[in-house]
Amino acid sequence: MTIPITYYLVLSAIVFLTGLVGVLIRRNIIAILLSVELMLNATNINFVAFSEHLHDLGGQVFVFFALTVAAAEVAVGLAIIIALHRAKDTINVEQFNLLKW
Amino acid sequence: MDHLFFGYFAGVIALTAVLVVAFRNPVYSALSLLIMFFHVAGLYVTLHAEFLAAVQVIVYAGAILVLYLFVVMLLNLKTDDRYHSQWRAAAFVGGPLLIEFLVLLAGSLAAPPAAAPRVDIETGDNTLAIGETLFSTYLFPFEVASLILLVAMIGAIVLAKREVPETPAS
The missing domain is CATH 1.20.5 (Single alpha-helices involved in coiled-coils or other helix-helix interfaces)
Known part of the structure; x- marks a missing residue:
């Protein structure tokens, strides 16, 4: 007895919505980046579930690429956070308003 | 048996995802994200994606999360991080997603049967x-x-x- 694809979609939607809410309501940049990781994992769950459902390996290869992009994003994002903390001694997003209109 | 495994992994994934957002201390958030990564790897194993499960544990839990914890402890963050409200943006983005979620839930009763297998990726x-x-x-x-x-x-x-x-x- 196999799991319907809808269950995976619902799980992925829950995790994605949680990450979205986290990006919107947290004020700590590191927590925002962790929420972005949540959203990336939600899409990866979708990719793997559809790869199994459609019997196509392309989904798993795409998860591989998403993982590469996630690693690059973390490296650059954390470097930006360290540079910001060195410049302003805080990582609260409300303190960074230089580029706001 | 499949439903038992899926229920366990999905429950822990959803719970720890909420905890990542709810914890105020970034170290606790990172550690619950670690638990979520391990359970996502378990979900991949049940989906016959063993290679991706290993890569998930090695890259996400082993490299990315260690980098996060390193930066959190390097910056010595305070934990008095209050939430702030962006209700307009949240409603604009979250509303359509919530509608899609409800449509998915409503359609799960009348789900079509699985497509005919073209290539059998489970063997080998x-x-x-x-x-x-x-x-x-x-x-x-x-x-x-x-x-x-x-x-x-x-x-x-x-x-x-x-x-x-x-x-x-x-």
Whole structure:
């Protein structure tokens, strides 16, 4: 007895919505980046579930690429956070308003 | 049995995802994200993606999360991090997603049967199959991914580098 694809979609939607809410309501940049990781994992769950459902390996290869992009994003994002903390001694997003209109 | 495993993994994934957002201390958030990564890897195993499960544990839990914890402890963050409200943006983005979620829930009763299997990916070696696909069909994206990693490495070094003083103290 196999799991319907809808269950995976619902799980992925829950995790994605949680990450979205986290990006919107947290004020700590590191927590925002962790929420972005949540959203990336939600899409990866979708990719793997559809790869199994459609019997196509392309989904798993795409998860591989998403993982590469996630690693690059973390490296650059954390470097930006360290540079910001060195410049302003805080990582609260409300303190960074230089580029706001 | 399948439903039991899926229920356990999905429950823990959803719970720890909420905890990542709810914890105020970033160290606790990172640690619950670690638990979520392990359970996502378990979900991949039940989906016959063993290679991706191993990569998930090694790269996400082993490398990315250690980097997060390193930065959290390096910056010595305070935990008095209050939430702030962006209700307009949240409603604009979250509303359509919530509608889609409800449509999915409503459609789960009348789900069509699974498509006819074209290629059987469950037999044989999952790692071998992914490797053959990656190095034949997706060879050019694979090389582009290596370029992205190189650019990210150079960018991280340049961004986090401390400015070297012009005249070295003798």
